[in-house]
Amino acid sequence: MNIEIHSLSKRFNKEWIFQSLSLNVASGDKIGVIGSNGSGKSTFIKLLSGAELPSKGEIKYHFSNSEIEAAKIYKSIIFTAPYIDLIEELSCKELIDFHLKFKSFQDGLTPDSFIELVYLRDAENKYIKNFSSGMKQRLKLGLAICSQSKLLLLDEPCSNLDAKGIELYHHLMDKYNPNRTTIIGSNEQKNELYKIEKTIRITDYK
Secondary structure, three states, X not given: OEEEEEEEEEEEOOEEEEEEEEEEEOOOOEEEEEOOOOOOHHHHXXXXXXXXXXXXXXXXXXXXXXXXXXXXXXXXXXEEOOOOXXXXXXXXXXXXXXXXXXXXXXXXXXXXXXXXXXXXXXXXXXXXXXXXXXXXXXXXXXXXXXXXXXEEEEEOOOOOOXXXXXXXXXXXXXXXXXXXXXXXXXXXXXXXXXXXXXXXXXXXXX
């Protein structure tokens, strides 16, 4: 997926979070959006996902030389972040089945092999509300990275992960995300900016 970002600006009340951000993202690019907490990087990624609307500017998405309609862009995007909630009343297996109604796993993965992959075999029948923060983050990252999409958006992917979880994140990115257009938000943690080819600092657009 190619993305054209033209003079993107966002403000809350009278405060501009960032202004006049323009960027061309080529298909397969891996870009990091860096900045401290509260700097606006999460807001920028939400705008890319369509979860929020810009105050000014526009975002255009293209695939195979055709523009994707704004109303249909959600079909081509996967976005996850620590602040995105899972459905806590579902068990792990039920949540995976629910997710697969909207997005398919990449070739070769089944619900059973996925549970094994993200180290949740012992918790497959446990309710999400009883998961630790690290277990929830492994599940969210796994569902995002291992599912089919044209654009992957990750915000602070290593939040709540221990060393084993970070190792899993790197493995998933190596195996299931070699060529997909990817944008990662981070407060400059090297573990999060794994194989990132270019970074933009959101505070440069204040």
